[in-house]
Amino acid sequence: MQVTMTVNGEELTREIEPRLLLVHFLRDTLGLTGTHWGCDTSNCGVCVVLMDGEPVKSCTVLAAMAGGHEIRTIESMEQEGVLDPVQQGFTEEHGLQCGFCTPGMIMTARALLDRNPHPSDAEIREAISGQICRCTGYTNIVKAIRWAAEHEAAAAPGS
Ligand code: FES
Numbered sequence: 001m002q003v004t005m006t007v008n009g010e011e012l013t014r015e016i017e018p019r020l021l022l023v024h025f026l027r028d029t030l031g032l033t034g035t036h037w038g039c040d041t042s043n044c045g046v047c048v049v050l051m052d053g054e055p056v057k058s059c060t061v062l063a064a065m066a067g068g069h070e071i072r073t074i075e076s077m078e079q080e081g082v083l084d085p086v087q088q089g090f091t092e093e094h095g096l097q098c099g100f101c102t103p104g105m106i107m108t109a110r111a112l113l114d115r116n117p118h119p120s121d122a123e124i125r126e127a128i129s130g131q132i133c134r135c136t137g138y139t140n141i142v143k144a145i146r147w148a149a150e151h152e153a154a155a156a157p158g159s
C-alpha cells in the first residue's frame with residue numbers, strides 16, 4: 001500500500017507493507033535512527049515521537065495509521081546548529097547516561113512544554129511515567145526538563 005505523511009516538515013509518500021510499524025518505517029525506510037526501538041511491547045517508551053504534537057509510542061502505531069498526519073522525530077529538534085531548549089537542558093543537567101532512552105524522553109518533554117510551559121515536578125514525572133530509564137534514576141531527567149521550562153519562560157517575549 002501507499003502512505004503519505006509529513007515527517008519533520010517534509011511531506012513524503014512511500015510504498016509500505018500494511019503491517020509495518022511506524023518505528024520501523026522511521027528507522028529502516030527513512031533512515032531516521034534517532035528514534036530508538038527497545039521492546040516492541042509498549043513498555044519502554046524509547047520509540048516516542050510526536051504525532052500531530054502528541055507523544056505516541058511509535059512501536060504501537062502502524063505506519064499506515066500515520067498517513068495524513070504530522071510526525072516529528074528527534075532529528076527535527078536541533079535547528080541550524082542550535083539545540084532545542086529541552087536538548088540543552090539534558091546537556092546542562094546531565095539528564096542522560098547511556099542515552100538510549102533520551103530521544104523518547106526529549107520528545108515527550110517537548111510535547112509537555114508545548115502544552116504546559118510551567119509544569120511542576122509532579123507533572124513532569126507524570127508526563128514521562130510511560131518511559132523507562134535504566135541509568136539515571138530520573139532525578140536529572142526531571143531537572144533537565146525543568147531547566148528547559150525555566151529557560152524557555154525566561155526567553156519568551158514579555159518576560
Ligand atoms: S519500543 Fe516502543 S515502547 Fe518500547
Ligand code: FES
Binds near residue numbers: 099
Ligand atoms: S540514560 Fe540510559 S536508559 Fe536512560
